[in-house]
Amino acid sequence: MKAYVILLSFLLLMPASAKDEQPEIMAIKAGKILTMSGSPITDGVILIKDGKITDIGTGIEIPEKASVIDAGKKVVMPGLVDASAAPPVRGDLNEEYKEITPTIRISTALDPQSKVLKRIVQTGITTLYISPGWRNVIAGLGAVIKPTGKTPKEMIIKEDAALTLVMSEDSLYGNQIPRSQPPRNFYFRRPTTRMAIIWMLRKSFFDTQEYVKAGEKDDPDLEILASALDDKIPVRLNVRRAINIRTALKLAEEYDFQLILDECTEGYKVAEEIAEKKISVVLGPFYYYPRNLSQYEGREVNWNNAGILTKAGVKVALTSGAQAQSIDLLTATAFAVRHGMPKDEALKAVTITPAEILGVADKVGTLEKGKDADILILSGDPLKVTTRIEKVILNGKTVYKAE
Numbered sequence: 317m318k319a320y321v322i323l324l325s326f327l328l329l330m331p332a333s334a335k336d337e338q339p340e341i342m343a344i345k346a347g348k349i350l351t352m353s354g355s356p357i358t359d360g361v362i363l364i365k366d367g368k369i370t371d372i373g374t375g376i377e378i379p380e381k382a383s384v385i386d387a388g389k390k391v392v393m394p395g396l397v398d399a400s401a402a403p404p405v406r407g408d409l410n411e412e413y414k415e416i417t418p419t420i421r422i423s424t425a426l427d428p429q430s431k432v433l434k435r436i437v438q439t440g441i442t443t444l445y446i447s448p449g450w451r452n453v454i455a456g457l458g459a460v461i462k463p464t465g466k467t468p469k470e471m472i473i474k475e476d477a478a479l480t481l482v483m484s485e486d487s488l489y490g491n492q493i494p495r496s497q498p499p500r501n502f503y504f505r506r507p508t509t510r511m512a513i514i515w516m517l518r519k520s521f522f523d524t525q526e527y528v529k530a531g532e533k534d535d536p537d538l539e540i541l542a543s544a545l546d547d548k549i550p551v552r553l554n555v556r557r558a559i560n561i562r563t564a565l566k567l568a569e570e571y572d573f574q575l576i577l578d579e580c581t582e583g584y585k586v587a588e589e590i591a592e593k594k595i596s597v598v599l600g601p602f603y604y605y606p607r608n609l610s611q612y613e614g615r616e617v618n619w620n621n622a623g624i625l626t627k628a629g630v631k632v633a634l635t636s637g638a639q640a641q642s643i644d645l646l647t648a649t650a651f652a653v654r655h656g657m658p659k660d661e662a663l664k665a666v667t668i669t670p671a672e673i674l675g676v677a678d679k680v681g682t683l684e685k686g687k688d689a690d691i692l693i694l695s696g697d698p699l700k701v702t703t704r705i706e707k708v709i710l711n712g713k714t715v716y717k718a719e
Contacts, residue, residue: 395442409449420456
């Protein structure tokens with residue numbers, strides 16, 4: 317009798333344990349699936365288990381216990397990858413106690429409760445790069461995150477993803493020279509000219525080279541810069557004017573580091589030179605104008621900047637822009653196509669291309685077996701202005717559903 321009671325108790329406990337251990341299986345049926353890694357799939361199925369895609373294609377048998385999302389004739393595509401998004405962080409984006417701050421990590425300021433995250437998800441972004449602000453010449457380290465998680469650690473998928481350098485006039489704005497008077501406030505500091513920016517960058521890299529030659533290991537700032545020169549950390553250089561873009565290319569060649577151009581407003585003027593150096597571009601939003609209206613940096617906008625760069629052979633990622641007033645990424649993509657960027661390249665520029673630039677293409681950017689189940693269900697063609705995002709699935713879970 318005692319043995320019977322023990323056995324019965326074990327059997328009663330089994331279903332709960334088995335249920336806890338058994339991963340949930342989800343199936344998505346759709347009229348059109350844009351995988352971004354091959355040809356579109358018509359009337360296809362995507363199977364998801366443990367937040368990963370386990371199978372995708374036509375004629376796939378759906379497990380009996382799977383939860384099914386029937387998207388009918390709608391369009392399914394990968395979640396968008398924004399290579400420069402408005403950061404969901406607490407406090408200021410800049411640490412302005414000095415002009416060179418390589419060790420500042422934007423990830424330490426992540427706010428899982430930020431209201432920015434809700435908007436990011438609703439616009440279809442499932443992976444994003446966030447950067448320190450642009451008030452310093454060397455601003456610090458950016459990170460690749462997902463807009464989900466209860467803690468910053470749960471959000472981060474790649475920390476120290478790139479080192480931010482600033483050659484645009486953001487790093488000059490407000491700075492003053494104490495010529496005929498002593499410094500009265502924080503902004504009596506360098507740089508105050510474009511030449512000063514370039515000098516400070518060159519000096520930083522020169523000092524790093526000397527530091528490495530001496531075999532020293534006691535300076536955290538120079539350790540980060542040494543990692544950049546050793547191609548362990550990519551360098552993202554914020555730049556807008558063509559003359560500065562050429563200087564950035566020379567700087568990367570001189571010190572031999574892996575360069576990514578950020579914003580690149582006048583990139584169309586030097587597209588062939590960028591392509592020749594095989595430099596990737598994270599293109600700033602088409603509507604960008606400097607906040608300081610007395611400056612004219614980046615005002616020579618060409619609406620087909622993305623198309624010209626792409627035609628020249630440059631790897632281009634489109635972004636919503638690291639600004640609070642940024643538009644949604646699919647609108648920016650449609651605008652780029654309207655003004656000359658090929659449709660296929662434009663869709664890649666918000667999925668697989670930024671994933672490659674950010675170094676996370678093994679996880680996101682396409683719909684393939686083994687990749688994260690980050691998926692959008694759209695009412696129609698992603699590049700039509702009438703199309704809306706109806707559902708966002710992130711890591712295999714529905715995080716947004718249009719009303």
